Amino acid sequence: MADIIKFPPRKAVKVPPKAEVHRVSHRGHHGRAKIITSDQFETALAKCEEKSVFSTRDRLMLLLSHYAALRAQEIAWLEYEDISDVTGEIVASIHVTKKAGKYGKERTIPMHPAIHVAIAEYCAQAGITEGPIFYGRFGVQMTPNAVQKQLKAIYVACGFKGATSHSGRRGFITKLARTAGSANCSLKDVQLLAGHASLKTTETYIDASPNASALVASL
Template sequence: MNSESTIQDFLEFAQMVRGCRPKTAEAYAIDLKVWKTFCSVHCPQVDNPSKAKVVVDYIRYLRVERKNASAAIGRKLATLSAFVDFLILMELLDSKMDEREKWPKLLDTPERLPVVLDNKEMQSILAMPDTTTILGRRDRTILTLIYSAGLRVSEVCSLKTTDINRKDGRILISGKGGRERYVPLDPTVDEAIQEYLSSRSSSIPELFVSKKGGALTPRAIQFMVKKYAEDAQIDKQVTPHKLRHTCATHLLQEGAHLVSIQKLLGHKSLTTTQIYLHITIADLKELSKHHPMHKMRAQLGLMGNPVQSFQSPYGTKTGT
């Protein structure tokens, strides 16, 4: 049931029948490889992938041995569930044996505030590439593009020269799940792109070219961003996705509407954008200055220190 041929049949079914994107099928393949590794060590004779006791052991394996967080475990369980659906559909597993209702529910992991660069840090990174070289001009273009439009690293890699529409001032983006959208072509980005293209000799359709002449990969961009952050002596773990988040957060701080940011980022749901963005403590303190309560201070007799100025009409409090 966990044979290589059965898994391969499932992956083909996911793409050819369900219509999954290649990257989704690739994620399925990775997750099922982890499942096979677990089974080979802990339960080589398993004949029912939905068996609750086996899944409990699988979750323990993912947490303890692979150090996976709840989000990663949830994704792997979703893949396993899709695999179980396939086995039942193909009559390789009796639906009466389906124990997914017994699977334990994962508790939500505490949310951590995402890393965001401030304006000074962002300027430092943008100033790092050596624009006297073709690679430096390429890198500066990528950095300004991610920061101005909040692109995902995969979207940057898939960009083609024909996606840049200077006449209309917009860029066509092939986003997550095959969804397309347009983002504005910022004048600074436009200038950087034209300067880069004027010195680029490759004939491949992709906009960004590697040192060897092929299309640039996500890993290459991740390495490049990390290098420039270290060169700028920024004491944060900086990734392309954090630059995307920095773009969105800075727009929010400047008063951009959340729905507009959702459209820019290519989020299918506004809920995703609300989770993705955050307001810093500094923003909240600044916001509190505009609260109507501040205009009432004179009427309330709170011109100085609120604690010292306020006198209770009931005299001194002696007990509860």
């Protein structure tokens, strides 16, 4: 019974990518999605185990949001072939395909170790070796709207106000922007990982650091 709860039943049905006229906004009622702290992220992961019907699936979606900056539609349309090689072995990167990427843009993201462990375990236990990775309770591939609602529900259960499916993506971009220099990278690398067409868009995702005074003092 535990396996049934953790892994939704699956049907051989794919949701064809299409333009959605009405989208659930990731901005919320008060502007941009709020970034959550590392401790709050751990709370959200624990809440999946405590409250979520499909805890293993939802935990993986959170990891993809926070450690790969995937949008809701990119999570919903992620397929096993996007994370594996020709032999079916899971690789160390995530390929966002044209059908999943915003405006049909492809990109490849290095896979965070936490995602690699979680996705390998999930796919093995759920018996996923091809096709879509995420399914709803009725065995049909999840839609972007369903992913948005589920991630928002987890944050609400944690008591986090203003957090949405875009919170992980904003946190990812902000953290990388602040540490890019120490890894011999630049904002251009952050832009490419985020899948933005311009640095101007990437900049709108970045929160100002509370340590700006220390930066000036270092001159």
